[in-house]
Amino acid sequence: MLGSTASIGERTIRKVFLGEESNKKGPTDKEVLMLTKRVLAAAVALTVSPLAAHAGENARCVDASVPKQTVVEHNGKWIELTQDQWEFLRGIYAMNPLTPPGLPFGDKAALATVAGKSGGMVFFLDGDRACTPMTVPDTLLSMMDDVATARISHEGSGL
Numbered sequence: 001m002l003g004s005t006a007s008i009g010e011r012t013i014r015k016v017f018l019g020e021e022s023n024k025k026g027p028t029d030k031e032v033l034m035l036t037k038r039v040l041a042a043a044v045a046l047t048v049s050p051l052a053a054h055a056g057e058n059a060r061c062v063d064a065s066v067p068k069q070t071v072v073e074h075n076g077k078w079i080e081l082t083q084d085q086w087e088f089l090r091g092i093y094a095m096n097p098l099t100p101p102g103l104p105f106g107d108k109a110a111l112a113t114v115a116g117k118s119g120g121m122v123f124f125l126d127g128d129r130a131c132t133p134m135t136v137p138d139t140l141l142s143m144m145d146d147v148a149t150a151r152i153s154h155e156g157s158g159l
Helices: 008-020 029-052 065-073 083-095 136-150
Strands: 061-063 076-080 107-112 120-126 129-136
Touching: 061 065, 065 076, 065 107, 065 129, 076 129, 083 107, 083 120, 083 129, 129 136
Parallel strands: none
Antiparallel strands: 061 129, 076 107, 107 120, 120 129
């Protein structure tokens, strides 16, 4: 359950990332107005961000403690990934049609998972900032384990 002291931003992250609902009867008019402005700002930022990716590095980053704390509060795991996994995921990110063009920010990555939820979310880390989140399905999690353990498996019969 969400506490009354949680900011609307925290509640929005929890609702989007964790699928939580508030125990309140409904948002106040002020909360609706603030959320509407933030959603509109986020929509504009997502529309413009591919063009402004090099112009403003903070465009897709937040303090890493925000998503990390939210995951930990819900008995989730925040796992820093190996350099090999980070390189692998940079390639996946660059080729993913659902992500902006180019490579993600940062020089390392973390995986956020929550018990009872399939897959997870990767945050590319730039210092103390979590940037360019990318959802990852279970099949990609399995591949990430293979990369971490240098396990090579060939599917099919080759050429």
